[in-house]
Amino acid sequence: MIGILYALLSAGLFGLSTPLAKLLLGDVSPWLLAGLLYLGSGLGLALVRLVRRSNEAGLSRRDVPWFGAAVLSGGVVGPVLLVFGLAQSSASEAALLLNLESVMTLAIAWIVFKENVDRRLLIGAAAIVAGAAVLAWPRDAAVGLSWGPVLIAGACLAWAIDNNLTRKVAAADPMQIAMVKGLVAGIANVAIALALGAPLPGAAAAAGAGVLGFFSYGVSLTLFVLALRHLGTARTGAYYALAPFIGAGVAILLLGEPIGVAFVAGGFLMAVGLWLHLSEQHLHEHVHDPLEHEHVHVHDAHHRHAHAPGTPPEPHVHAHRHARLIHRHPHYPDLHHRHSH
Known part of the structure; x- marks a missing residue:
């Protein structure tokens, strides 16, 4: 089904962002990096729209409240929490912790927006939460979790809210949605970071962040909105849970991070949850009002x-x-x- 393909491609592109953003943190401050990623997304999609005519319906006035809240939550709050969490976590563990986004997305879709979620999806969500808890457990005798996983979990919650709000405008042009979100969130975060004294990065680092943002945020979000049309929020979020596995694998291969017991156990639990989500089927007589x-x-x-x-x-x-x-x-x-x- 085309919706599943959109979701998986979106997940793959976003999964690459965690380890690659980790590489950029040495040259760019966390808050400024969050802004540059979204700014690269918005500017890149704006260029694409200049050369490619869209046959999609544009955003309407009634979409503005939902879309504005989505931009604030997913475009401003989420990226900032993520990059600060990345600064205090390994890239592979942070990538797997991003599976919490799919669980939180599902929970909000089910509880708040009353989207159908069956027992299979709930069991899968429980397995993903258990895997995330294993990864976030402290490695020493100190009491309490480290701030890195907590901040990343906060980013996941912000994006889960964003996902559910974006569903409300999913009939509109997905590239326009991703472009506007990228430009607004990018300009806001860059301005705040510079006002707080973040140093300007070198040209190579800024360009790298922009290119990464275009593919991992801009193109990924465009595909995600297309998947929302076909699958709904909870199931798109379930397929999107593939992203952290891709990110973790790239982190291990690219950054040489070790594979510990917690990583294997957490990854196994998350894999079980993802399989339960991917193998779900839904068939019954229904009424279209x-x-x-x-x-x-x-x-x-x-x-x-x-x-x-x-x-x-x-x-x-x-x-x-x-x-x-x-x-x-x-x-x-x-x-x-x-x-x-």
Whole structure:
């Protein structure tokens, strides 16, 4: 399914960001690095949009409150907490701890936004939490967890809130969503970091952060929004849990970090949780209530409407209305399957 592919590609690109950002921390202060990553994302996508015409629906006025809150949470708070957490953690452990984002995303989608989550997904989430706890456990006799994992867990919570809020605007142009978030979050974080006295990095370090941000934040977020359309928030977050495994593997290969018992045990528990998420199937008779919205679409089983003369060929964008429909097929809580169970 195309939504799964989008989610996995998004996870792979973001997974690379943790170990590579760790390399840049020696040359760039944490807060400034967070800003440069998002600024590279926004500027890169803006250049792409200059040369590539979009056939997607743009953000509307009613999207602004949801999107603004998403930018604040995921574009400002999350990256800052992550880079400060990275400064106090190994890249491989930090990468695996990012699995908490998928669990928190699922919990918010289930409890707050009432998205369907079955027992299999809940057991998988419990396994991921257990794996994260193993990784965060103190390595010496000192009482309490280190601040590194705590800060990274805070970043995961900020991104989980962002993911659920972004679902509300997922019908809009995903590249526009990622571009605006990158520009706003990047400018804000760079300005704050410089105001607090962060030294300017060298040209090579700044360029490296920008390129990394374009792929690991900009392209990754664009693909993530596309996955939200097809899979819903909880399941997209579950597939996205692959990202930390990619990051941890790259950290071990690239940075030469050791593979300890905690790493293996935590990774095993997280792998079990991810497998339970990936192998979930959802099939039942369901009702589509009447719905009117606007997004790019083709005329599939859920889009059987008339057109005015001069409507452009598919795929195309226009406001359209869905009549009430009852049928049975495998599905996820995408744009057209947000029903109760």
